[in-house]
Amino acid sequence: MTRRHISGFSNPAVKALRSLRDKKHRRREGLFLAEGLRLLTDARRCGHLPRTLVLSDRRDPHPLLIELESAVDAAGGDIIETTPEILAKITGKDNPQAVAGAFAELDTAxxxxxxxxxxxxxxxxxxxxxxxxxxxxxxxxxxxxxxxxxxxxxxxxxxxxxxxxxxxxxxxxxxxxxxxxxxxxxxxxxxxxxxxxxxxxxxxxxxxxxxxxxxxxxxxxxxxxxxxxxxxxxxxxxxxxxxxxxxxxxxxxxxxxxxxxxxxxxxxxx
Structure with a gap:
C-alpha cells in the first residue's frame, strides 16, 4: 500500500485517473471510476474495493470513510489525498464528492x-x-x-x-x-x-x-x-x-x- 498527498494537476497519477473518464482508457487499463461515500460503501459491502482510493484533504471525518480507508489499506490498495480542485478534475464534476475510487472492471461474460x-x-x-x-x-x-x-x-x-x-x-x-x-x-x-x-x-x-x-x-x-x-x-x-x-x-x-x-x-x- 502507498499513501501520498498530491497537490499538482500535472501529476501522472492524476492524469491516469482522469483518463478513466474516456472509454478507450478504461478498456486499456481495465479500470473505472466511482465516487461518493455511499456508492463506495455499497461496493465494499459487496466485496469490491478500489485499487486506488482518492480522498479530499478537506473531507469531514466519517466512520464509514474510516472503514473504507482501513479496508483499502488492508487490501494493499493505493490511497491518495488531494485538493477538492484536483478531485473535481479527476471526476469531471464542479462539486465533487469527498471520495472517489478506481475499480477493476467487472466480469460481464x-x-x-x-x-x-x-x-x-x-x-x-x-x-x-x-x-x-x-x-x-x-x-x-x-x-x-x-x-x-x-x-x-x-x-x-x-x-x-x-x-x-x-x-x-x-x-x-x-x-x-x-x-x-x-x-x-x-x-x-x-x-x-x-x-x-x-x-x-x-x-x-x-x-x-x-x-x-x-x-x-x-x-x-x-x-x-x-x-x-x-x-x-x-x-x-x-x-x-x-x-x-x-x-x-x-x-x-x-x-x-x-x-x-x-x-x-x-x-x-x-
Whole structure:
C-alpha cells in the first residue's frame, strides 16, 4: 500500500485517473471510476474495493470513510489525498464528492451468468443513454432481478454517467454484455421466457402469461426493437398510453414491466 498527498494537476497519477473518464482508457487499463461515500460503501459491502482510493484533504471525518480507508489499506490498495480542485478534475464534476475510487472492471461474460438466480431479468438492446442504463441497474436491484443483460451496442456501463446513475447498483447487480445472436443462443439452451415491450401484435401487459425465469427485453430509446428481435420473443406486451405520448422512456417501461412480472411470478400462477 502507498499513501501520498498530491497537490499538482500535472501529476501522472492524476492524469491516469482522469483518463478513466474516456472509454478507450478504461478498456486499456481495465479500470473505472466511482465516487461518493455511499456508492463506495455499497461496493465494499459487496466485496469490491478500489485499487486506488482518492480522498479530499478537506473531507469531514466519517466512520464509514474510516472503514473504507482501513479496508483499502488492508487490501494493499493505493490511497491518495488531494485538493477538492484536483478531485473535481479527476471526476469531471464542479462539486465533487469527498471520495472517489478506481475499480477493476467487472466480469460481464454472458456464459458466467446463472439464470436460476433470478425469477426475472432485464435485457436492454442498443440502449444508448448512460442515465437510462444506470436507471435500469437500479430497477434490477429494486425488484431483486437476477441481473441486467446488455445486448448489441449499448452505452458503456462503466462510464462515469452510468455508474453515477446506478446509485451503487453497478456493484449489486449481475451485469452481462453480448451480441443478439450470442444472447439468443444462450437463452434457448435453458429455461427462460423472452418478453418484449412492443406495440406490434402485443397483448396488454396486465395479467399476461408471464413465466419464470422471465427476460424482459427493452429496445433502443428512439427506434425500439428490430422486428426480427420481436419475432424471436415468446410474448409481446404493451403498456396503455392515455395521453399524447406514444411510448414511455425505455428505462421507465422496463421498470413498470419488471414490477408486473414480479407480482405475477411471485403469485405462482404462471
Amino acid at each position: 454472458l456464459e458466467a451468468v446463472d439464470r436460476t438466480t433470478g425469477k426475472l431479468w432485464l435485457v436492454a438492446q442498443d440502449l444508448r443513454d448512460p442515465g437510462n442504463l444506470g436507471t435500469m441497474l437500479r430497477t434490477a436491484d429494486a425488484v431483486g432481478a437476477g441481473g441486467l443483460i446488455l445486448i448489441d451496442d449499448c452505452a458503456d456501463p462503466f462510464s462515469a454517467e452510468a455508474v453515477r446513475a446506478s446509485m451503487g447498483a453497478i456493484f449489486t447487480v449481475r451485469l452481462a454484455q453480448a451480441g443478439w445472436a450470442e444472447f439468443l443462443d444462450w437463452l434457448r439452451r435453458g429455461e427462460g421466457q423472452l418478453v418484449a415491450a412492443s406495440l406490434r401484435d402485443a397483448q396488454p401487459y396486465r395479467n399476461a402469461p408471464y413465466a419464470a425465469p422471465c427476460f424482459i427485453l427493452v429496445g433502443n430509446e428512439s427506434q425500439g426493437l428490430p422486428a426480427a428481435y420481436e419475432n424471436a420473443c415468446d410474448l409481446r406486451v404493451t403498456l396503455p398510453m392515455r395521453g399524447r405520448a406514444d411510448s414511455l422512456n425505455a428505462a421507465v417501461a422496463g421498470a413498470v414491466l419488471a414490477y408486473e412480472v414480479l407480482a405475477s411470478v411471485e403469485a405462482g400462477g404462471n
